Amino acid sequence: MISARHFKRSIIIIISTFVLLLLIFTISVATGFASLSPDRLLPTLLGNGTAKENLILFTFRLPRILIAVLAGMGLALSGAILQSITRNPLADPGILGINSGAGLFVVFFVLLFGNSTGNHLYLLPLFALIGGLITAIFIYLLSYKRGEGIQPGRMLLVGVGLAAAINGALLTLASKMAREEYDFFANWAAGRIWGDDWLFVFALLPWLAILIPFIYFKSNTLNTMALNEELSVGLGVKTNKERYILLLASVALAAASVSVSGGIAFIGLLAPHIARSLVGPRHQLFLPVAAMFGGLLLLSADTVGRVLLDTIGIPAGVIVSFIGAPYFLYLMAKK
Template identity: 50%
Template sequence: MQSNRKITLAIAIIVAMIFFTFFASLNMGYIRIAPIDVIQTLFGFGTEKDELVLFDFRLPRMVIALLIGAGLAVSGAILQAVSQNGLADPGILGINAGAGLAVVLFIYFYQGSSTSLGLDSIFLMPLAALLGGIFAAFLIYTIAWKKGVTPIRLILVGIGVNAAFGAALIIFQLRMDPRDFMQATIWLSGSIWGTNWKFVLAVLPWIFILIPYTIYKARYLNILNLGDQIATGLGAAVERERRLLLVLSVALAGSCVAVGGGIAFLGLVAPHLARRIVGPKHQAMLPTSALMGALLLLIADTIGRNLLAPSEIPVGIVVSAIGAPYFIYLLMKTN
C-alpha cells in the first residue's frame, strides 16, 4: 500500500511539473506573452497576434514535444528490457538512424524538397520511418542471431548497424542540393520542425495506441528481465514476445523520428530516471518513463528555443548535452 502511494505521488509530481513547464513555455520565446495574456488567449479573449503565436506555432510544437518524449522514452524502456542491458536506446542501437534514413529518402524522392510536404506525405512519413526502423531492427536481429539472441550481441550489432546507417545518411546527404542538405542535417540532429497541427495528428495515433498496448504487455517485459532461461521456465514464448516487443519499440521510435528527427539519449535517460523513482516493475515504470520523457523533451525544447533566441538550438543537441554525460556515468557504473 505504501509503495502504491509512493508511485502515485511520484507520478502526480511529474504531471504537475509538466503542466508548470508547459505553461511557462507558452510565455517564453522570441515573442514573449505575459501569463495573463496567455490565459486570456487560451479562453478566446486574446489578440489576433497572440492567437497566431500560441495556436499556430507554440502549442502544436509543444504538444509534439510531449508526444515524442513519451514515445522515445517507452521505446527505450522496451529495448532495455528486451536486451537486458541498461545502456540500450533506439538512438544508440541504430533504429533511429534506420528510420531517419527512410524519412530522408522519402522526402528526397517524394517531393524533392523538405519544405513542400503535402498533407498526404505528412501522414505517410511515420509509415516510412516505421519501415526504415523495422529494416534496421531486422538487420540487427538477423546478424545478432546465433542459436538465439543474447543481449550483448544485440547491443554490439546494434552499435555497428547504427554506424553503417550513419555513413549511408552522410553519403546520401552529399547528393542533395545545399538547401536540402542543411535542412536534413538540422532535422537529423533532432529538430521538432513540424510546427503545425497536421504533424500532431500524424504522430498522435501511434503514441496513443502503442503506449497503452506496451503497458498491457508489461508483464512480459518483467519476465524477460529475469533472463531467457527463467522466462522460458515460466512458460513465456521468449522469442515471439521479444520480436513483438521489438516491433512496438521500432514503431514508437520510427513515428517519433518522422517528426522530431534523430533525438538520441532520451530513450536511455528517461527509463533510468523512472526506474529510480518507481522501481523496476514495468506496470509502473512504463507510464512513469512516458511522463519523464515528455517532461525532459519539453524542457529541452524550451531551452533550445530561448537560449540563443531568435536563433534556435535543435532540441536533439540539448538532449545530447544532458544525456551524453549520463550515458558516460552509466557506462562507468556498469560491470
C-alpha cells in the same frame, strides 16, 4: 505484489511528474521571441485571446510543444521496452541505430515528396517505420548466436557499428542534395524539432494513441521478460513471439517519433533510468513515469535551445546529448 506504501509513494511521484510537465509546458508557451504571459494561457486556450495571442499559441507554439512532448514520450517508451526485452540497461533506439535507420528513410521521403506539409505527410511515420524495422532486423540477426541468444554487449556493438554505417550512407546522400533538402537533413540530424505544424501532430498522434495503451496492456509480460528467460517460459510467456511483438512496437514508437522530431538520441536511455530509480522496475508504475519524463526532457531541451540564443536556437538533440552522452559513458563504465 506491490506494497500499499510503495504504491502510494509511486502515485505521488506520478502526480508530481505530471505537475512538473505542466510547469515546463507553461514556461515553454510563455517564453520565446514573442512572449505570452502565463495568466493569458488559459483564456487563450478557451478562445478568449486576442488575435496576436491566438497566433502565438495555436500557430507558433502549441504544435511544436505537443510534438516535443509526444515524441519524447514515444522515445522514452521505446527505450524502456528495449531495455526490458533485451535485459540491456544501455539499450536506446538512438544508440542502437534504429533512429538512424528511420532517418535514412525519412530522407528518402523528403527526396521523393519534399519537406513541405501536404497529403503525403501521413506516410512519413510509415516510411520511418520501414527504415527502423530493417535496421532492427539487421541488429537482431547480427547479434544473435545459436545457443547463446542475444548478448547485451554484442547487441550494443552491432547497433553502434550499424548506426555508423547508416550515418555514412546519410552523408553520401546529403552530398547529392539540393540546398533546401540539405538544410532539412542537417537540421534533422542535429535533432531540431522540425515538425512545428498541426499536420505533424496529427501524423504522430494516432501511432501513440494505439501503441501506448497496447504497451501498458503488456506490462505483466514486460515484468517477466525483464527478469530472465527461464522464468518467463516457466510462467507461460511465449518469449520469442512476445519479443517480436514488443520489438515491433518499440521500433514503431521510435520511428514515428523521430520522423517529426529529428534524430534525437539518449531520451530512450535517460527517461527509463530516471523512472526506474524513482518507482522501481514494475512496468505498471514505471512506464507512465518514463513516458512523462521523456516528454519533460525533450520539451525542456527544446525550450532551452529555443530561448537561449534566438529564434533559430540550439537543436534539442544537441542539448539532450550534453546530458545523455556522459551518462551513457558512466553506464558503460559501471556495467
